[in-house]
Amino acid sequence: MQTVTVLGATGSIGCNTLDVIARHPDKYRVFAITGNSQIEKLLQQAKACACRYVVIADESRFQHAKHIAEELNIQAEILCGERYMNDVASAPEVDIVMAAIVGAAGLNPTLAAVNAGKRVLLANKESLVMSGALFIQAANESNAEILPIDSEHNAIFQCLPSHAEYGDLQGVGISQILLTGSGGPFRDRPLETFSTISPDEACAHPNWSMGRKISVDSATMMNKGLEFIEACWLFGAKAEDITVVLHPQSTIHSMVQYVDGSVIAQMGNPDMRTPIAHGLAYPERIDAGVAALDFSRLADFTFSTPCETRFPNLYLAIEACQAGQSRTTQLNAANEIAVEAFLNERIRFDQIETINKETLQRLEPTEICSLQQVLEEDRNARDMAEKIVREIS
Ligand SMILES: NC(=O)C1=CN([C@@H]2O[C@H](COP(=O)(O)OP(=O)(O)OC[C@H]3O[C@@H](n4cnc5c(N)ncnc54)[C@H](OP(=O)(O)O)[C@@H]3O)[C@@H](O)[C@H]2O)C=CC1
Ligand SMILES: CC(=O)[C@@H](O)[C@H](O)COP(=O)(O)O
Numbered sequence: 001m002q003t004v005t006v007l008g009a010t011g012s013i014g015c016n017t018l019d020v021i022a023r024h025p026d027k028y029r030v031f032a033i034t035g036n037s038q039i040e041k042l043l044q045q046a047k048a049c050a051c052r053y054v055v056i057a058d059e060s061r062f063q064h065a066k067h068i069a070e071e072l073n074i075q076a077e078i079l080c081g082e083r084y085m086n087d088v089a090s091a092p093e094v095d096i097v098m099a100a101i102v103g104a105a106g107l108n109p110t111l112a113a114v115n116a117g118k119r120v121l122l123a124n125k126e127s128l129v130m131s132g133a134l135f136i137q138a139a140n141e142s143n144a145e146i147l148p149i150d151s152e153h154n155a156i157f158q159c160l161p162s163h164a165e166y167g168d169l170q171g172v173g174i175s176q177i178l179l180t181g182s183g184g185p186f187r188d189r190p191l192e193t194f195s196t197i198s199p200d201e202a203c204a205h206p207n208w209s210m211g212r213k214i215s216v217d218s219a220t221m222m223n224k225g226l227e228f229i230e231a232c233w234l235f236g237a238k239a240e241d242i243t244v245v246l247h248p249q250s251t252i253h254s255m256v257q258y259v260d261g262s263v264i265a266q267m268g269n270p271d272m273r274t275p276i277a278h279g280l281a282y283p284e285r286i287d288a289g290v291a292a293l294d295f296s297r298l299a300d301f302t303f304s305t306p307c308e309t310r311f312p313n314l315y316l317a318i319e320a321c322q323a324g325q326s327r328t329t330q331l332n333a334a335n336e337i338a339v340e341a342f343l344n345e346r347i348r349f350d351q352i353e354t355i356n357k358e359t360l361q362r363l364e365p366t367e368i369c370s371l372q373q374v375l376e377e378d379r380n381a382r383d384m385a386e387k388i389v390r391e392i393s
């Protein structure tokens with residue numbers, strides 16, 4: 001029996017994780033779940049999975065949560081604040097931690113799990129983008145097992161040879177990692193209408209059902225940019241080892257090309273329960289509740305190169321990746337502020353790029369050697385991005 005903590009249980013990945021776990025009561029038991037604003041949903045989840053602890057990030061909702069827990073007769077202990085999120089991510093009873101908090105808020109609890117040497121199912125890509133070298137170093141020191149949950153990285157992981165050494169892709173005959181992206185909802189939308197895109201339109205991803213922040217990132221293709229950086233850290237790849245390929249159907253989740261001309265792809269229906277089940281059970285396989293791919297019903301199967309004019313955020317992220325850690329920390333922070341400002345209708349969709357680019361232009365690259373420096377860089381870039389939002393809105 002494996003014991004699991006789910007960070008970000010109320011979100012899209014969190015719900016899918018609890019769904020897969022519930023299919024295997026003989027294999028997994030939930031130790032703790034965490035959430036932020038969706039208190040009733042979180043407590044209903046606690047009742048259903050019979051976890052020992054529930055942690056609420058937002059302290060202002062604690063009393064309300066205790067009240068509902070009493071009403072629902074919930075046995076779990078209700079805790080509140082980041083300290084307890086870190087505790088349930090690192091507790092000795094825990095074997096596996098699903099890191100599915102969205103954005104920079106996920107960094108500290110995810111690192112707590114890494115430092116405690118857990119099997120970490122990494123959905124929170126922002127933590128690697130913010131702190132890549134420190135994150136990987138922490139995992140090496142604690143022997144934490146980082147398993148990629150992001151569908152592309154999970155696919156790449158499945159396509160790599162098991163004897164691949166971190167940082168030596170060429171040594172096992174790999175010539176390219178082919179990172180696929182759908183192009184989101186605006187792949188074919190006339191560019192001159194981008195200024196009128198609404199938050200709901202941006203969140204309507206054609207293939208995946210996801211939280212609002214990552215959905216907007218998919219629409220700008222910043223998601224693919226963050227994934228480019230994430231792939232570099234996860235697989236010890238250099239920017240020139242990775243090519244982004246547009247594949248609108250999201251049937252192939254990514255590929256690895258070898259020097260002998262072979263290309264190995266991982267395919268499946270677009271359902272995050274597949275990578276989640278893979279991470280939970282690795283190296284075994286368990287039922288994820290996902291329908292088998294029906295090749296007789298696959299209509300199109302197409303590939304192209306993403307256009308820089310349509311998707312400038314992707315290229316901004318690749319440039320930041322080449323420029324080093326402080327630039328990706330700054331870009332991630334600016335993008336979180338920009339996406340939130342767009343979702344709150346303070347800026348237009350096409351101004352997300354303006355905020356991201358302008359923030360990088362106004363800040364200098366710095367050297368990052370500690371977590372404290374990561375958090376300082378993140379803070380500075382947020383302040384700068386917020387200033388620019390105020391200037392243009
Ligand atoms: N959804 C997907 O299919 C995929 C997601 N990912 C990555 O996984 C992560 C989660 O994405 P997704 O599930 O879509 O996001 P959601 O927005 O659906 O869920 C986010 C979760 O984080 C919690 N949360 C939000 N803010 C805070 C905070 N300040 N402190 C603590 N917890 C907080 C939310 O709590 P509450 O809801 O209670 O407010 C919720 O549980 C992201 O990093 C995303 O990039 C990667 C690949 C695919
Ligand atoms: C499901 C998942 O992993 C998302 O990150 C997905 O990749 C989003 O689709 P895009 O390829 O449109 O960004």
Ligand SMILES: [Mn+2]
Binds near residue numbers: 150152
């Ligand atoms: Mn992805």
